[in-house]
Amino acid sequence: MQDFSELKQEFIQDYGEGYQHFGLPQLMGRIVGLLLFEGKPLSLDYITQELNVSKGPVSQITRRLRDHNLVQRKWVPGDRKDYYEAAPDIFGKAFVNRISLMKSNLALAQKYQEKIKDLNLDDELANFKINIEDMYAFYEMMIKHYNNFLEEWHSRK
Amino acid sequence: MQDFSELKQEFIQDYGEGYQHFGLPQLMGRIVGLLLFEGKPLSLDYITQELNVSKGPVSQITRRLRDHNLVQRKWVPGDRKDYYEAAPDIFGKAFVNRISLMKSNLALAQKYQEKIKDLNLDDELANFKINIEDMYAFYEMMIKHYNNFLEEWHSRK
DNA sequence: TTGAACGTTTGAAAATTTCCAAACGCTAAC
DNA sequence: GTTAGCGTTTGGAAATTTTCAAACGTTCAA
CATH class of the missing domain: 1.10.10.10 (Winged helix-like DNA-binding domain superfamily/Winged helix DNA-binding domain)
Structure with a gap:
């Protein structure tokens, strides 16, 4: 010891x-x-x-x-x-900070989704579009689960 | 444009x-x-x-x-x-990497939980013990939710 | 065997981040 | 007011990270 x-x-x-x-x-x-x-x-x-x-x-x-x-x-x-x-619940607080980082990633995906929405989709941008949609779906689902976790964490005994 | x-x-x-x-x-x-x-x-x-x-x-x-x-x-x-x-599913892959980071945090909490388990709990270590237990519970629950998310992500259409 | 086309490694330069010591400003006590 | 005890700010030093240019090793073609 x-x-x-x-x-x-x-x-x-x-x-x-x-x-x-x-x-x-x-x-x-x-x-x-x-x-x-x-x-x-x-x-x-x-x-x-x-x-x-x-x-x-x-x-x-x-x-x-x-x-x-x-x-x-x-x-x-x-x-x-x-x-x-x-701070009280310091781990939860740190996690809230991480969520906002994830939200900025979601916002990034959203930004480019909107930018290419109106563009002519030749083969080049076709792959990019798929990736961006994937990214958007990913972070959207992720943030949902992050919030689930936070809720469960805050409601524990 | x-x-x-x-x-x-x-x-x-x-x-x-x-x-x-x-x-x-x-x-x-x-x-x-x-x-x-x-x-x-x-x-x-x-x-x-x-x-x-x-x-x-x-x-x-x-x-x-x-x-x-x-x-x-x-x-x-x-x-x-x-x-x-x-890589295919690059976002999911990146997330797997993050999970292993979280696991090392959980391991850290576990390490100190075990170290102080046998120690005499005077007032000094009492607060530390509470914090460590909090930390352990937090990352344990977090990893559970992370895996939930990954599962849902991988099973999406 | 040579030479050419690669990717990797490496030593040093450049840029950035981290840190210190000291100056500074604020507040409270005298 | 002056002074003493604070935390903050700041300029630059130290350390780390990032980047480059060049040397190197390997493979393949001639």
Whole structure:
């Protein structure tokens, strides 16, 4: 059995790498990982020293996380510092963000579907048309299922 | 109404940016976009000149795309060149890749669930335990819905 | 055996992203 | 007002990613 601090470091690192696999900054994942591990509001200074990074990046990334509703500020009475904690239902919130990405893919398909609707369909565009219709159908169905999932998730005990 | 070449360029650009939003190389998206637009096997040289990039990156990225089953080689008799085309059901294939990413998240939750199972649950780890259990439940349910979607997608007319 | 036509690999250049240190602005306490 | 304690912004440094040009290996034709 490993000790507390090792466990924390390992989790933070794993979580950071997980974020990287999604094309997001590793530091973003490490911050979220730290917040999930501690499970209580943390000051910017604490995060800074815990992750061995300077204030600048932490400030910028916590803002980005707040913009995406994954992290929120917590007022601590009698303390001028800002405290941050993981948003309630952070996984659901992250998923909502993903849905909007999918919606922009659907919108892309829709855009080109409309563009070629009026065009003369010679052989060249015929294949493109099929692919775009496929894409549209795919994302439409996908978003439907995403919403199903979200609904079930939010209605769990 | 815009002409054929403009439409192609715009689609390729949009598709490339779409890939970027997912944290993937823009060129990867532009290659996939070109393949979807043309809807027929294209040679490496053709892709190269069409996208204005040199052979190196195109060679590397088509390999990556083949590794992920999004693109496949097509044999053209009497021609020594390699031809590439979008894989059948490319959207479904891409989605399968995403499922395996989600599975690694589930595995992460599972890993830490097991690590802390035997540990003494003082107040510190209590919050972490809740978060990890939440994470596990979330990805478990998510993967179930993802598979539902894939099943419905594959069984569509 | 040579040469030509390919795709791949590789080392370095270019571009982008990440990160830091320091300056800055704001607020609260004195 | 001044000062101290914050978070944010910013210019540039560091690191990473992307891209290119060229060398390389392979295959096929002559």
